[in-house]
Amino acid sequence: MTLAQLLAERCHVLLDFDGPVCAVFPGDRGRESGDAMRRLLGDRMAHLPPEVSQADDAFVVLRYFDQHEPELAEKAEQAFAAEEGRTVLTATPTPGVLDAIKALRGSGHTITIVSNNSESAILAFVELHRLGDQIEGIVGRTRSRTEDLKPKPYLLRRALDKRAAAPTEAVLIGDSVTDIQAARAAGTAVIAFANRPEKEPTLRSYEPDILIKLMEELVRSRNESTRPGAEDLG
């Protein structure tokens, strides 16, 4: 199946945020977000297992709070969300994503952002870039429960509910293995976005329906699928 065929079949696009839309944690921002949570432990920070105390991935730290520090978990999530809210204000859109969003809207697709990032931070980005009239909805993290997050299908199911869509009418575009796993668990199709060449072999090994290397490919495919006579091909 080609990208154009897949998109012609599925009118609801679920769009991962970090990667396809912008980079939420450039440079040390992931570690700094983790630090904002780790600091909540005060002196007890010294007792963190090394894989949590040294983690650059803020989600590793959030998961620790969710599983081991239930009393502080909501506070940690809020500290994380505040960091994300700050970083998205200076994040530049991924090359080609604004044209891709326009093209998908032009071909009648709905676009719902589905992300492990904080819903309020995503909303801030959408408002800053005036995407509100092109993005149908945002389903992001709203609490500390990490079981909600991709690779689990919960957020995708919430997005499908919002669109009143069946899984077979939807396709997720994401840049991580966890996106492919979440899409499979929810029963949607998935387009893997290999935004760095070194990610391609790993993403391919999880067998996404399609793999793209540039967001522009979504624009080109739309042009292909709407060329004169294309409707007659059935």
Ligand SMILES: [Mg+2]
């Ligand atoms: Mg991502």
